[in-house]
Amino acid sequence: QKEVEQDPGPLSVPEGAIVSLNCTYSNSAFQYFMWYRQYSRKGPELLMYTYSSGNKEDGRFTAQVDKSSKYISLFIRDSQPSDSATYLCAMSSNTGNQFYFGTGTSLTVIP
């Protein structure tokens, strides 16, 4: 079983839609969770960094962690064409010295 599962998509939504991106994981020791955005021909860019369960909001982006279900989400409100990218989730445990990444979800926001 993979450490982190992420639906690769592709996901296509109209401009202004609410987007939900998700990852599931198997290791109950994971405590640190990150979301990255990667544009074509660029490196991953850190969007959100959270610890343990709960929600964190930053502008149009909300990260949600449900440790009981081993499930994390990234919500994008009022999606824009500039949000078109691949979104990667990553996670690590308290004692872990590396982050485990999902395969990424490709998102296209259509004007």
Added chain:
Amino acid sequence: ETGVTQTPRHLVMGMTNKKSLKCEQHLGHNAMYWYKQSAKKPLELMFVYSLEERVENNSVPSRFSPECPNSSHLFLHLHTLQPEDSALYLCASSPGQLNQPQHFGDGTRLSIL
């Protein structure tokens, strides 16, 4: 310059060539990383350096050889590569090693002929 800079951006090499990838970070971080990114696969951690000492080597073939002369610079020396080594090679840095958010460069797109 700011952030994490990688050179070259693109590299095409034959299987018998020797080349090096370079990474430089301007963030004052103490840990640096090499990752391999292939299509439809998760990022694969290759090497981790903390304060210029290698702390992680995830069973990477010896044809990949890292070098970290100081906390701002990281190299990946390549020799006798295979076609399956064609991928995007990403460098990242973080303030410390454990559970710190990592900041990535834009990668070197490597093609092995």
